[in-house]
Amino acid sequence: MAKKIFSVTALLFLLLSSRAYCGWPTRPGRLIFSPSISYFTSSSDWDSVARRRVKANNGTFTSTSVNLYAEYGIVRKLAAYASLPYISYRLRDSINAPISKSGLGDAELGLKYYLANINYKYYFTLQGTAVIPMYKTQGLGYAQPGGELRLGFSGAGKLGSKFFSLSLENGVRKYFGENGPLQDRYSASFGITLDRKFHDQLTAGVSGIVSTSSFTAFTRNIFTARDYEFTQVSLSYGHTFNSSFSMFLTASQFVVGRNTGIGTNGAVALIYKIDNFLGKRVDY
C-alpha cells in the first residue's frame, strides 16, 4: 500500500538536503548555518571595452573572504537570513608598495518569501535584502547602504538514472548615495547526483554581475569597482555527510567581462542544518 511513498519522499528530501539555501523555501523552525571561505586572485583585467590586458608591472589582486551565513524558517512561506563577510585583500606590483586591507564588509539582512510552485517540483521565491556597510575605512566596499530584490527558481527531478537539481536566480541591487551603482546579479546552476544515496553531487554554474554607475573609471580593487560586468563559470562538488551537514567545494573562472579584473576563485562552504532550532526538547 504505502511503502512506495517513503522511497519517493526520501529521494526528494535527500536531493534537497544537498542544496544550499538559494531558491528553495526554508523549512519552518530550521536554522541553516553556513561558514565559507573563498580565495580570489587576478593578474589581468578587461578594460572598458572588454579588451584583455595584463595588469601593469606584474600586478596582482588577491583577496580572502570569510563569510558567515545564517537562515531561519519563520513560517511555511517566510524565512529570514543574514550574512556577515570578513574581507582581506592585497594589491601589489613590482614597483609600488603593496596595499592591504582587512575588515568586515557589507552585511546583508533579508527575508525570503515562497511565492509559488509548479507541481510541487519547481519553486519560486522572492528575496528582499538590505545591504549594510560594516566598516568606516575606504576600500572594503562602497560604504553605501543598498537594497536588492531577487527572484529565485529552483527545482529537482529525475534525469535517467540520476537526479538533478537546478536553480535560476536574478536580483536587482541598488546602492544608495553618490555614484551608487545599479546592479543586475544573476546565477544559474545545474547539479546532478553521483551516487544512489545522494551523498555526492556535481554542480555546474554560471553567474555574474552587470554593474552600472556614473563613476566609470577602472578600479583595481574589485570591492569598490562601480561600472563593470563579468560572467564566471563554476564547477562545484558537494558532499552530504548526513542530513544536517554537507560541504561544497567550488572553483570558478571569469570568462567574459568589462572594466574589471579577470579572476579565478576557489571556495569551501560548510552547511549545517538544525531542525526545530527554537523548539523545546522532547523526551524520546
Place this chain on the structure above:
Amino acid sequence: MFIPHKKSLIRQLTSAVILLLLSMQTAAVFAQDDEGEIVLTSTPAKKDAIFGANSSIVYSVNLENKFDSKQTGTVGYRVLTLADKEVTKNAVNVSISKKSSKSLTLRIPEQAAGFYKVQFTVNFPEYDDTVRRVFGVDPTQIKSENSKPADFDSFWEKTLEELSKVEPNFKVEELPDSSRDNRRVFSIEMKSLGNLTVRGWMTLPNTKNSRKKFPVLLGLPGYQVDLKPMFGTDEDLAIVVLNVRGQGNSRDRIRTLRDDYIFTGLEDKNRYIMRGAIMDCVRMVDFIFSREELDHDNIMVSGGSMGGFLSIATASLDHRIKLCSAQNPILCDVKALPGKVVWPLRDFSRYIRVNRGLTMDKLLDNLSYFDTKNFATNIKCPTIMGIGLLDHLAPPDNEYTAFNNLQVKKHMIVFRDLGHEVAVFYKDYEGRWMRDTFALF
C-alpha cells in the same frame, strides 16, 4: 486487455497438435498458419481518457497485420454504460497489406457526463479480437442520485462520543531487534470502541536532535491486509500503521472469514464492523496526539482500497488530519453499485440468504452511513485521490461522486489503463505534495 476469440481457440488447439508432433519429431510445416494476428492498439486523444462536455470522444487506433497476407475486415467500437447497457456502436471496413500497419481515427459521438466502457473490435476472416477500455466525459459533473441520510452527522457524532468514553490505555513498546533502515520500531496497543483492543506499529527515524518532531504518515489497511511496521530512508516522517479490528494483529475478539468481513454486523448500522474500524482509526489519531515526539499539526492519512475508504472516513470525522490521500477507495455511492460490481454485492447477497428478513435495500440503507461519498462532504483538509478507469471494485463514476463532494483543495489522478491500483506516479506526486504542505523543504 485483449480477449482473443475464435483465433485464440484455434491457436491453442494448433499449439497442442504441434507440441505432440514435435515430440514425435515430425514438426515444421504445421506452424505457419499460427503466426498471424492483427494487433489493435487504441490511444485516446486525451491522455487520461477524460473528455470534455460537448466534444467528440476521439481514439487513434493502430492495426498491425502480422499475417503474411492482405487482410480485409472491419474495425469498430461499441460503447456501453458501466452497467453494460449499450449506448452506441459503429464499424468501418478496412484492409491492411501483409506485414504492415494502418492507423485510423475513431470518433465516438459526444456523450453525457459519466464513464463508459468502450470495446474496440477487429473482425477479420482469420482473426477476431476485442480491446476493452473505459473513458470519461466531464466527470466533475457526476453527482450521486442517492442522498446522504438525514441523521448521518448525528450518527457519527454519537459514535465519536461513545469512543471518547473508552479509556485508550495506550501501550507502546520499543522493539530494538526489529530496528532497521535507521528507524526505531514500536508496537502500539490501545482500546477502541466497544473496549476492543487494536494494534499498530510506529517507526521513527533515529535522530540526535532532541528538539525534532516528526510529521506523521498514518497508513490505513486494505481489506484483510495485515500491516507490518513500515520502513524507508525518510528522515523526517514518523510512519504509523494501524490494523483495524478483525485484521492483522487486531483479531482478538473479531475473527471473521475473509469474505465475511465486509458484511459483519451490517444488519444493524450500530453493529457494522466498519463503524468500529473507523473509530479505531480515530483512536490512532488520539495516540498520535499523545506522543510528544510527533508533530500534531502535520498528520497525513493514506490508504488504498479499504484503506482509501478509511482514509476519507477518518479525515471526515477527525479534523486533526491535515492531509488525506485515498487510492481507489471502496464503498463510494453504495446504492449505485448494484449492476456494476460483483464485490461486495455477491457477499451481501450471501449474507441476506442466511438472514431471514434482511433485504438488499436494508443493507444498502445501513451501508449509506458508511458511504465514502457521504464522508467526503465533511472533509476539511486538502485531499488527493487516485483511480483506475478499469477498476472492477471501485468504478470510476462512483469514485467521482466522492471526489465531487469534496469541498476542499483537491486533486484527482486518473490512470486510464489500470484497475484497482495506482501507479508509482501517484506516490511520487503524493510525496511531493505532502512535503510541500508540511513545509518539509
